[in-house]
Amino acid sequence: MTAIPMPVLRTSPWSKVKKYALPIIPFFLLIGVWVSVIAIADPAIGILPRPLKVLQVPFQEDEYWPNVTASLGRLFIGFLVAAVTGVLAGIVAGLSRKFADFIGPLVTAMNAISGIAWIPLAIAWFGIGRGMVVFIVWNGAFFLIFANTVLGVRMVPEVLDRSLQTLGASRLHILRNVTFPGALPHVMSGLRSGLGFGWRAVIAAELVGATSGLGQWIFIAQEFARADIIVAGALTIGVIGLIMDRGLLAPLERRTIERWGLVESSA
Amino acid sequence: MTVTVSSSGSAAQSDIERQLVRDRGKEDRRGRIVGSLLAVAPFVMVVVIWWAIYTIFDPVPTKLVAPSKVVDAFFELIREGTLPAYITQSLGRLSIGVIIAIGVGVPLGWLLGLDKDVASSVEPMLRFFNAISGIAWLPLAIAWFGFTDRTITAVIIYTMIFPVIFNTMIGVRTVPTVLRDASRSLGSGWFRVIKDVYIPGSFPSVMTGLRLGIGFGWRALIAGEFIVGGGGLGFLIFNSRTAGLTERVMLGMIVLGAVWLLIDRLILRPIEEFTAARWGMVRL
Structure with a gap:
C-alpha cells in the first residue's frame, strides 16, 4: 500500500487578510455613510444620532441596565415555563399517535x-406589566417547542422501543432511555427557535404593554426624540439575541445532535 | 370472434373496475368526511372548554365573552x-x-x-x-x-x-x-x-x-x-x-x-x- 500523496493546501497570506478584512468592510462603509449623512445634513438627534452618542448610551444612561435585566428576566421566566410545559406536553402527546393527530390542526391554528x-x-x-409579557413569551415559545417535541418523539424508531420491551424494560425505563434521548435533537431545535421567537415577543409585548424593559424604553425614547437610545436599544436587542443563539443554543444543539442524533456514523 | 370475446371480457372487467373505482371513491369520500370531522374536533373541544369557563367563572366582558x-x-x-x-x-x-x-x-x-x-x-x-x-x-x-x-x-x-x-x-x-x-x-x-x-x-x-x-x-x-x-x-x-x-x-x-x-x-x-x-x- 502506497500512501496517496496529499495535495498540500497552501494558504497565501492574502487569503488570510481577506478572511478577516472582508467582513469588516461593510460595517466601516455603513458607519462611513452614517457619519457623512450627519456631517452633510446635520439631522436632529431625534432622527439620526451620532455614532459616538449611541456608544455612550450603556455608560451614561442610568436606565439602560435595569431595562436590559427587566427584559431578560421576563424572557427567562416565560421561556422556562414554555420549555417545561412544552416538552412535557409534547412527550405525552407524542406517545399517543391518536392524540397527536387529534390536536394537530389545533396546534397549526395556534x-x-x-x-x-x-398581546x-x-x-x-x-x-400592563410583567405577567402579560411573560404570557406572550410563553405563548410564542410553547407551541414551537411542543410541535418539535411531538415530532421528535414520533421520529424515534419503533424498533428501539420494541426491543427494550421484549427485554422486559418498564414503560418508565423506555421513556427515560429511549424516547427522551431519541427526541432530544428535535427538542433542542424547538428550544432554540422558541428562544429566538420568545426574545422577539418580549420586545413586541414591551413596546405596547409594559412600563419598563428594552422595548418600552426605545418606544418612549421616540416620544422624547432620543434616537440615540432607540439605536442603542435595537443594537443591544440584536447582540443579546446573537449571544443567546450562537453562543448558547447553537453549540448545545450541535452537541445534542452529535451525541443522540440519528445520524449514520461513518464507521 | 375472439375480438368480441376479448372486448366483452374487457367490458366486464372494466365494469368491475368501474364498480371498484366507485367504491373506492365512496370510501375516499367517507375518509375525507371523517378526516375533516376529526380536524374540526379539537376546535369543538376548545369552544366547549371556553364556554364552560365562561359559564362557571362568569368573567367580566372585558376579559372573556361567550x-x-x-x-x-x-x-x-x-x-x-x-x-x-x-x-x-x-x-x-x-x-x-x-x-x-x-x-x-x-x-x-x-x-x-x-x-x-x-x-x-x-x-x-x-x-x-x-x-x-x-x-x-x-x-x-x-x-x-x-x-x-x-x-x-x-x-x-x-x-x-x-x-x-x-x-x-x-x-x-x-x-x-x-x-x-x-x-x-x-x-x-x-x-x-x-x-x-x-x-x-x-x-x-x-x-x-x-x-x-x-x-x-x-x-x-x-x-x-x-x-x-x-x-x-x-x-x-x-x-x-x-x-x-x-x-x-x-x-x-x-x-x-x-x-x-x-x-x-x-x-x-x-x-x-x-x-x-x-x-x-x-x-x-
Whole structure:
C-alpha cells in the first residue's frame, strides 16, 4: 500500500487578510455613510444620532441596565415555563399517535395566530406589566417547542422501543432511555427557535404593554426624540439575541445532535 | 370472434373496475368526511372548554365573552363592511412589502450566491441585522416616517428581506457544479450559465425563503398596525381592546389566523411545491 500523496493546501497570506478584512468592510462603509449623512445634513438627534452618542448610551444612561435585566428576566421566566410545559406536553402527546393527530390542526391554528396577536387580549387578562409579557413569551415559545417535541418523539424508531420491551424494560425505563434521548435533537431545535421567537415577543409585548424593559424604553425614547437610545436599544436587542443563539443554543444543539442524533456514523 | 370475446371480457372487467373505482371513491369520500370531522374536533373541544369557563367563572366582558358573541360580532362587522375592508387593507400592506422585498432581496441573494468574496464580505453584516427584529426598529421608523403606512411597509420589508436574501443565496450555492460544468462544456457563456442554470436552480430555495419571509412579515405587519394604527386587522384587535370590545378582539385573532392559513395553504405552499417539482434538484 502506497500512501496517496496529499495535495498540500497552501494558504497565501492574502487569503488570510481577506478572511478577516472582508467582513469588516461593510460595517466601516455603513458607519462611513452614517457619519457623512450627519456631517452633510446635520439631522436632529431625534432622527439620526451620532455614532459616538449611541456608544455612550450603556455608560451614561442610568436606565439602560435595569431595562436590559427587566427584559431578560421576563424572557427567562416565560421561556422556562414554555420549555417545561412544552416538552412535557409534547412527550405525552407524542406517545399517543391518536392524540397527536387529534390536536394537530389545533396546534397549526395556534401557530398561525402569532404570539403578537395575543398581546391585546393578554393586556385585558393580566393588565400592563410583567405577567402579560411573560404570557406572550410563553405563548410564542410553547407551541414551537411542543410541535418539535411531538415530532421528535414520533421520529424515534419503533424498533428501539420494541426491543427494550421484549427485554422486559418498564414503560418508565423506555421513556427515560429511549424516547427522551431519541427526541432530544428535535427538542433542542424547538428550544432554540422558541428562544429566538420568545426574545422577539418580549420586545413586541414591551413596546405596547409594559412600563419598563428594552422595548418600552426605545418606544418612549421616540416620544422624547432620543434616537440615540432607540439605536442603542435595537443594537443591544440584536447582540443579546446573537449571544443567546450562537453562543448558547447553537453549540448545545450541535452537541445534542452529535451525541443522540440519528445520524449514520461513518464507521 | 375472439375480438368480441376479448372486448366483452374487457367490458366486464372494466365494469368491475368501474364498480371498484366507485367504491373506492365512496370510501375516499367517507375518509375525507371523517378526516375533516376529526380536524374540526379539537376546535369543538376548545369552544366547549371556553364556554364552560365562561359559564362557571362568569368573567367580566372585558376579559372573556361567550363564543356566541364572537359569532355575532363576525356578522355585525361583515354587515358594516369593516371586516372585509380591514382584511384588504392588511393584505394590501403585506403585498407592497412582499413586492419590494422580492425586488431587492432576490437579486441581492443571487449576487451573494454567485460571488464568494462578496458573500463573505456582506454576510456577517446581514446576519447581524437579521438578529435585530424588525419590530425593534419600529420606534426609529416612526421617528423617520411618522405614524403612516410607510412605517409599516419599512418594518415589513426589513423583516422579510433577510430570509429572502439568505435562502436565495443558499439556492444558488447548492446548484450542483456538474450542471454548471456541463453547460460550460457545451459552449455556453457565463451569462447563459447564470440565466439557465443558476437562476432556475435557485427557484425552489427562493420560494422557501419567500414563504418564511412572508410569515415573518405577516407578524411584523400586525405589530405595526397595533402601534401605527390606520385600519387593518392588527388595528381592529388593538383598538377593540382599548374600547373594551373583547368579542371583536377575539374575532380579529381568529380571522388573523384563518387568513394566514389560507395564504399559506392555498398560495404559498402550492407555489413552493410546484417550483420544487419543476426546478427541484435531483441529487447528483
